[in-house]
Amino acid sequence: MNHKVTIADIARELNLTGATVSRALNNRKGTSEETRKMVQEAAERMNYRRDRIAWSLRSGRTNIIGVIIPSAEINFFGSVIHGIESMANQHGYNVLIYQSNEQPEYEQKGIETFLSTRVDGILASIAKETLDFSHYLEIKERGVPLVFFDRANDSLNIPSVVVDDFRGAYYATEHLIRQGYKRIAHITGQQHLKIFKDRLEGYKSALAAYSIPVEPDLIYQGNVSIEAGRQAIQHFLGLPQPPDAVFAVEDFTALGAVKELKDREIDMPEAFGVVGFANESFDEHITPSLSSIDQQTVQMGKEAFKLLMELINEGEEGTLVKSRVVLDPVPVYRQSSMRR
Secondary structure, three states: OOOOOOHHHHHHHHOOOHHHHHHHHOOOOOOOHHHHHHHHHHHHHOOOOOOHHHHHHHHOOOOEEEEEEOOOOOHHHHHHHHHHHHHHHHOOOEEEEEEOOOOHHHHHHHHHHHHHHOOOEEEEOOOOOOOOOHHHHHHHHOOOOEEEEOOOOHHHOOOEEEEOHHHHHHHHHHHHHHOOOOOEEEEEOOOOOHHHHHHHHHHHHHHHHOOOOOOHHHEEEOOOOHHHHHHHHHHHHOOOOOOOEEEEOOHHHHHHHHHHHHHOOOOOOOOOEEEOOEOOOOHHHOOOOOEEEEOOHHHHHHHHHHHHHHHHHHOOHHHOOOOEEEEOOEEEOOOOOOOO
16 A cells, blocks of 8 residues: 655655644745745655645635636736746645626626635736726625735725836837827726826826827727727827827737728838837737837736735735835837837
8 A cells, every 4th residue: 555645754854844844835934935945846756645625624725816817818817827827836726717808797706706615815907897896895804815916906905916007108108209209199098997097197297208298189098909999090090180109008909000000001110100018929920010018927927926925824914025016017119119
């Protein structure tokens, strides 16, 4: 009969105490990263298998986290998931993913599913159509650790990992100015979402820094999509003084703008410049290739997981070293805006 490897076996193998091995396997505080890695490698090598039911009953944990994303079809969220799962695998966690399809009712259903599954924590990016946040407050009231990524709501006082949307928008607009464009428009999204609001403010700030007045006619608000990008260009080109460049709030909207300009045989970048935001996977494969702002998506996923682990291990948000992680945006300029 094969011997079932125990924590005591791993402890003897590594000349550690059983308590140290247990802390390392359960990602508890009190062990160094080096020790944790050594223990987990030994556990894998020795084919250690935890009795998950017994362990869950003792610890009150399931080693499962839930992740709510607005859409699985958008590469941005796929990249964030990649970052989350890479960290989850290292720490022995399983990941459940729920897609809200940008609808609050699906978002709420996902949360109910996660809570009934007794996940150890939840990572979430808020749906575009969500205006009532009571389902997120319920997570807090139940004492389940929650971290927002990308789309957060500051009024809820929930830890978050975001990119500096203001700075990214400033970079995009300043780039267009430096490329010699004179009338720069902006396609924005729903202003109840902080990411879109911050990008609008970054656009305005860059114009102000170069003494360029903000013209309301050059700001178009739509329901971010390829079709919204097309409609925005139709609106802009119908103005008495149309713009010669546009900064779109995200890449699918920018793609719509590029398609409409190509249909009208308007040369990019010479006659018209376009910059998006997100650095989606299609950006470098379209013609012209699309300038954009990279949001460090994989790193965002990793940081969100680490923040959630802090909450799970500490139990209280007040013990967090940092409750908000802000990543630097990275400009990626391509053919659609590079005149020079």
